[in-house]
Amino acid sequence: MITVAIDLQERSYPIYIGCGLLAQSHLLAAHITGSEVAIVTNETIAPLYLDQLLKGLKGYRCAEVILPDGEQYKTLEILTQVFDALLTATFSRRCTLIALGGGVIGDMAGFAAACYQRGVAFIQIPTTLLAQVDSSVGGKTGVNHPLGKNMIGAFYQPRCVLADTDTLNTLDDRQLWAGIAEIIKYGLIRDLELLTWLEQHMDQLLARESSALRYVIERSCHNKAEIVAADERESGIRATLNLGHTFGHAIETGMGYGTWLHGEAVAVGMAMAADLSQRLGWLSTTEVNRVIRLLEQARLPTRAPQAIDAARFLELMAVDKKVIDGQLRLVLLKELGHAVVSNDFAPHILEATIKNAR
């Protein structure tokens, strides 16, 4: 087992990475407050891992909340089911919520924990590659709104993250590939060595070789840990973690949540950010092609859906958390391995990127 530490003073916590961790209940026990534990999971994950988790929680009064599976259920309305379950079980302010699932479950359980009785303890057990390398770490929680992704939420840190790599064995390929998108992201924004490694070892990763998985999860968590520790509430550098996300969120919202996987939309978004960076003279054609080729190696899409025309795409992008006083800001690449947040692009250049991507 590897431990990566997230350093946030009194909100610091460990990420445990390894195989067979679900069975090691002492890891959880150290981070559970009180005697009441609510496990928030979904219909896909519950039959696979819920019993195993419950086995390690014998001493606690446990409640289960099983939500439908998919980004389209990441809503305030479905979140109500968590509150209903907690209150029906008369769970107190000293209860602990455990998210057992992918990014959607982690975001929803985390937001529920942030709000229930104005804040209760929270543990992340990510079961997808995307959640293990990105969304379970750093405290971003929330739900979608029909008009925009992740528009309602909170910064709320977990007490620990337990990434059991065994859970990746049941992941379908599309989910695995979507997770790789966020790993490529770390390479592009700040970790050229990781980028090169991915180019050379993509086959091992696609074959789910355990050493390859462990390497990318640990490396991704280290990258995320450094950024989050430097800027917990995204007033600066943390925004670079959103490379491809403004484009990607437009695709997810525009196509209807759940149609595209988050990682797929982010992959296209990163290709678009590379394209825009090239138009600004920052990346060469060779470098952009290197980005596209790596995304393709990971079986990820690089072109935006025809169903969203350029005008609609721009409209969808206007609702983004990085907009300041009407100015859209995007994460772009000064060079491979070096991301910046910039509003220094002419509208017609952004339009050209959108048109070129379709």
Next chain:
Amino acid sequence: MITVAIDLQERSYPIYIGCGLLAQSHLLAAHITGSEVAIVTNETIAPLYLDQLLKGLKGYRCAEVILPDGEQYKTLEILTQVFDALLTATFSRRCTLIALGGGVIGDMAGFAAACYQRGVAFIQIPTTLLAQVDSSVGGKTGVNHPLGKNMIGAFYQPRCVLADTDTLNTLDDRQLWAGIAEIIKYGLIRDLELLTWLEQHMDQLLARESSALRYVIERSCHNKAEIVAADERESGIRATLNLGHTFGHAIETGMGYGTWLHGEAVAVGMAMAADLSQRLGWLSTTEVNRVIRLLEQARLPTRAPQAIDAARFLELMAVDKKVIDGQLRLVLLKELGHAVVSNDFAPHILEATIKNAR
């Protein structure tokens, strides 16, 4: 104008108290971030004060969210209307939410501000006595759940509180009296001088004499400021501010939100807390009668509704944020002016208090 400071390090803020403050737009301007302002108010307050407020906000892009009036609308479902309005107006993370109204509006607007894009700036303009002396100060925000009051929310501090005492002129008597309940609360838990003052000056307060109003608002805010500064997130002393509230919440939830005013339910709750404190040998009969008499002077109820029987009352009380590991804790009075949080009472004594109150 009087200014009371809430000292919470980087979250510190001023409470401005005085007449004619709504017209003094520079007070707000100093605390507004960005160029977008959303005013959250209700159907009762909007016709009275919205135009006046908007007049001072000419330089900003303003949105208005007018919610229905009453505790029964303090729900996640109605809260959605605020998010809908903010996103329809494409308001960014740099927008400012202003709560213009009583406790319900303040709690909802504050919670919306805590969650919108994971947190935007927030200003309280309380227009009821209860909100001016209590709920607008200290950062408790949230909504009700059918199974329990204020069960979903956040600690989220405003940038400033602007208490314009002129707005109390349009308050109906029942609302005025309900506000006095929370002022009596400060007297009972920590401010005997205020308690004595209230006994001697209740007529002036009921007649809304401006000097009397200003005195109780300032004194209440000072009391609240000291407690909140010492214990922002209610891990200790802040819980004493909930004197009468566990009983009161049971009445509000049991009778259906909006049937009883919050202050009315708290008044009965304080009478019950005094009764229980007497049963524990802490208060004398004379002291309990003093509490009852003061509540009656303020035209407040002191007896619980017949419609909730004792068993149901206990069940409703079991869902309370002060419950720890199944143990109900109550704010009780060691003596007048000295509150404690205690679980040191036999179940039959609590039952006797409930039965006696009906």
